[in-house]
Amino acid sequence: METLERIIAEHPFFADLEPAYTALLTGCASNVRFSPGTYIFREGQEANHFYLLRSGKIALETLTGRSSPITVETLEEGDVLGWSWLVPPYVCNFHARALQETRAIALDGKCLRGKCEQNHDLGYEFLKRFAQIMVRRLHATRFQLLDVYAAR
């Protein structure tokens, strides 16, 4: 049987993380499962968790004033969902909805913020990894804003 610690260690986001840190993370982790259509979090909610996706698919949605929300990004196996837990005011910016049966490891952001305050090496390790995700998403968002396929 796979242990939480092993699943975390094998997730691409935590590749090459020091085993001591993996053990620390495991203390804040739990296995979760979402059925299709379930909202994992909603825009405006307090952001206290992030998720390592193991299988399935998640849509990040936002409201535009139209009758239904639009999806701005989807995330799948190997991706990380949520980084608002790391940055004040710790509020979710999008809805996250499961499109398929989705398995993930949920990590308690509040618990981790405390550990990062006490252990700055761990905090720096976290920020380095999340900074990569933030930069990648920033680039993708800029590309998306260019609306390159629109008729000119």
Add this chain to the structure above:
Amino acid sequence: MTAMAAIDTISPAQDPRLPEPYVVKRVDQDTPDTFSLTLHPEGSVKPIPFRPGQFSMLWVFGVGELPISISGDASEPNKLVYTVRSVGKATHALVSRGAGDQVGVRGPFGVGWPMETARGRDVVIVAGGIGLAPLRPVIYEVLGNREQYGRLVILYGARSPRDVIYRKELSAWARQRETQVLTTVDYGGLSWHGHVGVVTTLFRYARLHPSRSIAMICGPEIMMRFVTRELETLGLNRDDIYVSMERNMKCGEGFCGHCQYGAHFICKDGPVFPYQKIRPLLDKYEL
């Protein structure tokens, strides 16, 4: 042999300045504003062989002439297929042709995709919007000669679900052996359960082997810049990346200068270029 020397061209058999009469056999609507026209040669006109990536000049008599990439199967030269997005007067007139209407065809023109160089290698296709059209002949060529190529990876991005072209074919290609097809849209609605995100986000899920891959990219220029950057980051050699450029082609033979791009003429030296060759030009303004 260098990669560039391996690119083939086929010159028009006829006088390249004279359009040959073709007849519209069918018109298929791909999206609300994009249509595929199938043309057959009229009367005694001989079919025109073409290479994947080449284009024709299509005359809508009384309206104007347009450069359009051939999007059909090169193994069926008696049937020329063109996928056209209706964005202006001439393209609107072209997609408004019905079965039996006549269209003038000049060409084929230009340098096609490096199919010889691609033999024995994994072929990575990255297309954006209607940019999938000039790459469809490559897909037909690879799937029709499966043993001659390695894996086929198709990454396709469109603006929204309703803008995805060749939807049925994308599903059919995904079922082929040694083929991975990933489609994404920039914005999705509740009914779209596929990927959402720009085309570069698909690289996370693509099973690529950069050292044995050749990449062919077609789409808006800015999209190709993002994609080439990503491919280089993944470890693909610049010499193994090819892009299809677009400018206002007129004569098709490099005489008129309408499509001049630095020292190149897109119509004659392109539209397909090795990325390495035009990389310095991609960052220049007003070219």
